Amino acid sequence: MHQTNSFLFKSLNNEQLQAVKHVYGPLLVVAGAGSGKTKALTHRIANLIQNNSIDPYNILAVTFTNKAAKEMKARLEVLLAQELAFNQFGQPWSTLKEIDQNQLRTNVSQDRLHDLWIGTFHALFSRLLRYDIEKYIDPEGLKWTRQFSIYDETDSQTLVKEIVTQDMNLDLKRFDPKKIKRAISNAKNQCLTSNELEKKADNHFDRVIADAYKKYRISLSKNNALDFDDLLLLPVFLLRQNDLVRDYWHKRFKHILIDEYQDTNRTQYELIKLITTGNSDPKKFINWEGRSIFVVGDADQSIYSFRAADFRILIGFQEDFQNPLNNNEKSSLIKLEENYRSSSNILNAANSLIENNAERIDKVLRSTKEEGELLKLLSCDDEISEAEAITNKLKSLNNSNQQPKWKNFAILYRTRAQSRVLEESLVRWRIPYTIFGGLRFYDRREVKDAIAYLKVLINSDDNVSLLRIINVPRRGIGKTTIQKLNDLSNKLNIPLWEVLNDKQSIEETIGRSSKGINKFTELMNDLLCYVENTGPAQLLQLILEKSGYLSDLLASGTEESEDRRNNLQELINAATQFEEETENGNIEGFLSTAALTTDNDKENNNPNSVTLMTLHNSKGLEFQNVFITGLEQGLFPSYRSIDTPSLLEEERRLCYVGITRAKERVFLTHARERRLWGGMREATIPSIFISEIPDDLIDGELPQTSGASLRRDWHLDRLTRVDRNNSNESTNKPVNAVRKLYSGPSKGKNWLIGDKLIHTKFGKGEIIHIFGSGEKISLAVKFGDKGSKILDPRLAPIRAINKNS
DNA sequence: ATGTAGGTGGTTTTT
């Protein structure tokens, strides 16, 4: 080993070192929060390339977000550039001028890392499909070309709705397209075809879904389009059926690395198996010569089961990928249990919390830091005083600083809806903040319009996009006209785009209205001349000018239209940047990027601001100070999860993720009352999670805005220790234990689980849970078609009904 | 063909 490589191994602990030095065969790295897993991943890739002469061309690295991919690539560049620095300049990296450092990084990026594939599952496999999709032979005879469109959630839902209402003639009330889309998505993520789903269906609703799935697929194919799930599912089918294609990718990707393995789903797992093992059964697969699979994850941070992620895939890794050369099972598992992020108080709180979960891998997180401060509980009157209490805290913690360090704070919440009140308070106190998530840049109307033009230009079968822009800007093409042309297209079985281009038929079918259509086809045909030799940026410019989109915006002269123009300029900038980054920047590639990029992937343009985001979005990040807000039963944990032990455990993992983001301070906040959607106030019960953190790690504190609030009064009679004692026995028990304990006397009526009652607004219901005890209880009541509600028996307009009546 | 008023229904989390 060269001496110059030593920095690669420096500053690593024993386990990290083992992981980094792993070269061939399967390895599972169980990496707790803040244990340096990104470091292990990047250093290992560098070690493969630098010290084991492995060609980056043979490496596939999968990350959970585009941002993580970017960061990992950047870190890799630096690691490899450090070696180069030594060879070229004969001096260590840190002594080089910045300009030389950048030059070296560029060299590394272009020469060494050019062929390395690193990105999300979706980004990587859409790329694979752009090469090979035309080799796929569908059993139902469906076809796609490499110019396929990628439909986002809205586009796909449009399609599903069309199918449900027009093709299947179903009642929208009973068969909500959203729910059907969700069910189809679920099936696709479990690697099920519509036929397989049909076989499994044992009731009418499931059969409807299977049927919708089948029709939806046909419809996607007619549009030459794929949804997000297809980007993973289609490669599975392609690799299964085509030996040549599978062989190619199997031989190419000899070293596969996957981050956040606990959040992979069945389809992604299939993909990985196919590429890693070729066509052999992974359990019998023995030829690890020159190959490896290296996965990193933490089952305690699995928070995407709603997206069909399954952390049991992580748990099964060693079983799935065996290495007969190593009889010792332990040789394919490394645990990173040293936490370098959080103070020990924070870590202990997180550990205590997560111990309440039954389904876990045995793992502990050891602290390397000082005790630090206690966690602070802020009990507030309502959501407004919660926001005020948080801003007060922000201000007071920054008081001593000349320059406020807003970037050291994150405010996390369970649902996006919670952000508004928080924002209002931050605005009031002029505290700079950045909200992550929300409306994607690429989801803005004007941006989607421009993108739709691009999509139609390279994929004229894409009717969802075609119909989006056919009358944008206004060309006098209305609903009835479109209806007629669509009918004609269906009758003749000719793509809509071709119908539009048949001047004679158009004239005959719609008469006077054909003027607008002709205007549209002339524009598009003109633009088509540029497609071959023009990059996405310039083509966008042409689209916006020639269509009159820009001049329309200019003419209206409102503030809003000004915004829109700016966004379109930003889109063109993004296209330019894409061209620069990809050298052969083709339009298909740009469209993939547009479909798969979220705003979270962008650099924050206000670097010194408070971060607001969902707990889900916070995974993988770290902050000095973290607020975890809305800790109330029914909000966090969500009312949809409270009844189901496995879902409740996932909420608990989410809380665990939140707490472990913090380095120095954690604030837990809850409101005693919360307005649900503006209107009525509802009394709340503090989240069970608060009570699962040991008393001596929490410091209760009065929120500064409300003088009268009590100090953790509810806390005195909490009853959750029993819950904890039972938690190791089975997943079902803890909740049952809680149920019994929580039933208690209340004013007027002694409510019990199973009691039936009548609510003036929601009608008849049954109590499925009772939270709290003594005076302060809340009832979880299930109302037939109205779903479940959390009610305060002292306030809600309810009365008991006789069991016999 | 287009604009707007009024009703309706919906909130987890996301690539």
Next chain:
DNA sequence: CCACCTACAT
């Protein structure tokens, strides 16, 4: 509370 959709008027 708000975004979306439908129905009606222009």
